[in-house]
Amino acid sequence: MRAAVYRRFGGPETVHIEQIAKPSPRRDEILIKVQASTVSAADHRSRGRDVPRGLGALAALSIGIFRPRKRILGMDVAGIVEAVGVDVTGFVPGDEVIAMLGARFGGHAEYVCVPQGGAIAAKPRNLGFEEAVTLVFGGITARGFLNQVTVTAGSRVLVNGASGAVGTAAVQLAKQLGAHVTAVCSGTNSDLVTSLGADRVIDYTLDDFTADRATYDVIVDCVGNAPFERVEASLNPGGALLLVISDLAGILRASRQSRVSGRLVSASVGKYRSEDLAHLVALAEAGRYRPVIDRVYALSDVVEAHRHVDAGHKIGNVVLRIEAGAGSHAALARESATPSPV
Known part of the structure; x- marks a missing residue:
């Protein structure tokens, strides 16, 4: 599968598209074929080890000391269930879902595994994948x-x-x-x-x-x-x-x-919960929560997406389109300079 991989800390140019092995779900995991993710401030901080003052040592335990521990960034995904482990009961192949990966990262790839007990919920039926993924990082x-x-x-x-x-x-x-x-x-x-x-x-x-x-x-x-x-x-x-x-x-x-x-x-967000994602989905389906998209980039343009986030002036969410034609927001070119509450 294709994935945006970084093998050393640094600027956007440290991220490269590589072919790596497709993951297989464990007994309690859900394999998601990713359609969209976001490039967030958390990705910027992890990639560049640009963390708030005093947190360098603590952050190193999570993101790595000399090299990244998690080589694929992306804390959120929207996609389609590809396969499930034998113990999974809540989802079946073909389900459209959104999920918060948190510090596990891994969203900037064509496939990712999520535990069924994690923060995962059905995608809003009235939103495309690119809109839906914007509910996750900021919303949860x-x-x-x-x-x-x-x-x-x-x-x-x-x-x-x-x-x-x-x-x-x-x-x-x-x-x-x-x-x-x-x-x-x-x-x-x-x-x-x-x-x-x-x-x-x-x-x-x-x-x-x-x-x-x-x-x-x-x-x-x-x-x-x-x-x-x-x-x-x-x-x-x-x-x-x-x-x-x-x-x-x-x-x-x-x-x-x-x-x-x-x-x-x-200063603690607490545990990421599926019920909080479900609440956001319900609001979105009722027209009471509006995704905000700054720009949309193809996975192949992930370096440019990181550069835009690094500039520190993004509005709402910077979306990474993993699959060509994902969702219904394709009209937003990556060069768009006007954020869209859709």
Whole structure:
């Protein structure tokens, strides 16, 4: 099978298309013929060992010290069940599915195996593979963090970094729960996040959201520049700071800050769960969750996809088309410069 493989850490040019052995499912595994994946910030960090401050040693245990431990990147997939192990009961060949691979990676290949107990769900029936895969990385991450708090009608939620994969998901999920959502992003993305449900937009290039007197029940930091010390005054009593990205100091201080302040500070997404994917699928099928696609690249153009993500300005999701003609979003050429909430 074809796969995008990297055998050393470094820039996008370290990734090459190679022919490698097709995996075979174990007793409890599902073999997926991959139609689409995404190139995410997590792929960028793993490939370049560009991790938040203080996490280098810990990250090395997962991604490798001298060479990559997982040579195929890609944390998510949308595809078709090719085969199942003898103990698998929930899926059969031909099923169209989405799955979160997480730190196991492996999505940037024509085939990947997923344990039946992992985060896997039926693909939304109304979405093509390229749209469907955008629910996974950002959606399940946002859902995992928001599961830790109570958001109800009238709750005030701020999403810092609202135009990325996790941010666009967090805006939509918070809005679905009835929250008043403030989105922090560049002014050029104001229309996009407003269309996704944001009630207020703060252009971070012009204003510091911590400088006004507004306070929030929940702050979701998808950027990594909103530690508790910076945003404490912006949190309501009993509120929560959800650190999607944090350095080591922020992770280590989270528990004590929660105890002392009476506000939840969390830097852990928790376990990726199939029921969270199923929730996202249900929203998408009901027309209440919109995929956001920045660009679509063919697998053969994976280096260019990495370059675009490395630039740090992607909007929503950068999709990698594994199979030619996958999904219904083929009209989006990889050169497209306009993100599409479809």
